[in-house]
Amino acid sequence: xxxxxxxxxxxxxxxxxxxxxxxxxxxxxxxxxxxxxxxxxxxxxxxxxxxxxxxxxxxxxxxxxxxxxxxxxxxxxxxxxxxxxxxxxxxxxxxxxxxxxxxxxxxxxxxxx
Amino acid sequence: xxxxxxxxxxxxxxxxxxxxxxxxxxxxxxxxxxxxxxxxxxxxxxxxxxxxxxxxxxxxxxxxxxxxxxxxxxxxxxxxxxxxxxxxxxxxxxxxxxxxxxxxxxxxxx
Numbered sequence: 001x002x003x004x005x006x007x008x009x010x011x012x013x014x015x016x017x018x019x020x021x022x023x024x025x026x027x028x029x030x031x032x033x034x035x036x037x038x039x040x041x042x043x044x045x046x047x048x049x050x051x052x053x054x055x056x057x058x059x060x061x062x063x064x065x066x067x068x069x070x071x072x073x074x075x076x077x078x079x080x081x082x083x084x085x086x087x088x089x090x091x092x093x094x095x096x097x098x099x100x101x102x103x104x105x106x107x108x109x110x111x112x113x
Numbered sequence: 114x115x116x117x118x119x120x121x122x123x124x125x126x127x128x129x130x131x132x133x134x135x136x137x138x139x140x141x142x143x144x145x146x147x148x149x150x151x152x153x154x155x156x157x158x159x160x161x162x163x164x165x166x167x168x169x170x171x172x173x174x175x176x177x178x179x180x181x182x183x184x185x186x187x188x189x190x191x192x193x194x195x196x197x198x199x200x201x202x203x204x205x206x207x208x209x210x211x212x213x214x215x216x217x218x219x220x221x222x223x
Contacts, residue, residue, distance in 0.1 A: 091157070098207070
């Protein structure tokens with residue numbers, strides 16, 4: 001079964017440092033998303049990406065966050081200057097179009113110290 | 114009122130029981146409804162996907178959507194210890210961002 005692959009599985013970073021989280025989508029999928037889940041809380045939408053541009057973003061997705069698809073395969077989430085409250089599981093999700101359920105990756109656990 | 118409400122549980126049942134998991138929502142524009150299963154510290158795994166009202170069955174799982182009541186359900190028949198996980202409902206109105214419920218933690222005891 002095709003999978004969404006996320007790396008790294010766990011990242012520890014110091015407050016104020018930049019981090020890049022990586023996702024390899026399923027090959028025929030065109031819609032890409034980032035979600036996050038703070039421990040014990042709901043899964044929250046961050047951003048959706050289609051046709052090489054952001055189609056929607058949440059209030060959480062401020063100027064510290066950016067996404068790109070640098071080489072046509074990887075889909076990345078960058079946090080420019082991490083804060084303690086950015087500690088969470090970050091999930092990449094992809095879909096072939098918007099009328100299908102989304103496939104999630106296993107997540108990257110980000111710990112900001 | 115929260116957009117999507119889900120009883121967080123925990124819910125504990127004996128093996129073989131029928132499990133009923135539910136979510137209510139407030140946004141009548143939601144049209145696509147999903148159920149995900151999440152094991153601890155793993156990504157959500159899609160179980161069921163339904164569009165608009167009605168029932169959908171897949172093996173031991175049945176998803177129901179009642180748009181008039183803004184209520185969705187997931188039934189698990191003949192529950193197994195391997196079904197122990199957190200079950201998340203999620204929905205969207207235009208095929209864009211998903212709005213998730215809190216998740217219900219299920220434990221199936223042998």
